[in-house]
Amino acid sequence: MKITPLNIQQKKFRIRLRGFDVREVDGYLEQIVDELKVLMRENENQKQEIQRLNRELQEYRDREIAFKDAMVNAQKGLDDIRANVKKEAELIVAEAEMKAEKILTTAHNRLTQLHGDISELKRQRMQLEIELEAILESHRKLLDMSTEAMEAKETSEEKLKYIRGK
Numbered sequence: 001m002k003i004t005p006l007n008i009q010q011k012k013f014r015i016r017l018r019g020f021d022v023r024e025v026d027g028y029l030e031q032i033v034d035e036l037k038v039l040m041r042e043n044e045n046q047k048q049e050i051q052r053l054n055r056e057l058q059e060y061r062d063r064e065i066a067f068k069d070a071m072v073n074a075q076k077g078l079d080d081i082r083a084n085v086k087k088e089a090e091l092i093v094a095e096a097e098m099k100a101e102k103i104l105t106t107a108h109n110r111l112t113q114l115h116g117d118i119s120e121l122k123r124q125r126m127q128l129e130i131e132l133e134a135i136l137e138s139h140r141k142l143l144d145m146s147t148e149a150m151e152a153k154e155t156s157e158e159k160l161k162y163i164r165g166k
Contacts, residue, residue, distance in 0.1 A: 003036075004036075004040075005033040005034075005036045005037045005040070008029055008032055008033045008036065009029070009030075009033050011029070013025065
C-alpha cells in the first residue's frame with residue numbers, strides 16, 4: 001500500500017496507558033507529512049522533467065534520422081550527378097573523337113587528291129617538255145633547212161654571178 005501525506009494525517013493511533021505523547025507523535029507526523037509532500041512534489045517535478053527530456057531526446061533522434069536520410073539522399077544525388085557528368089564527359093570525348101576522325105579522313109582524302117594532282121602535273125610537265133622538244137627540234141630542222149636553202153641560194157647566186165661574170 002502506498003503511503004500518501006493524507007494517509008499519514010488521517011492515521012489515528014490507539015492510546016494506551018503509558019503510550020506515546022500524542023502531541024509529539026502528531027508533530028512528528030506533521031513533519032513527515034510536510035517532508036513527504038516536498039518529496040512527492042520533487043518526484044512529480046522529476047517525472048515531468050524526465051518526460052520533457054524523453055520528448056526532447058525523441059526529437060533529437062527524429063532529427064538525427066532526418067539528417068541521416070538527408071545525408072543519404074545528398075550522397076545519392078551527388079553520385080547521380082557524378083554519373084551524369086561522367087556520361088556527359090564520355091559523350092563529349094566520343095563526339096570529339098568522331099570529329100577528329102572525320103577531320104583526319106578529310107585530311108587523308110585531301111592529301112590523296114593532292115598527290116594525284118601532283119602526279120597529274122608531273123605527267124603534264126613531261127608531256128609539255130616532250131612537245132617543246134618536238135617543237136624545238138622541228139624549228140631546228142626548219143632553221144637547218146632554211147640555212148641549207150640560204151646556202152644553196154647563195155651558192156646558186158654565186159654560180160650565177162660567176163656565170164654572168166664570165
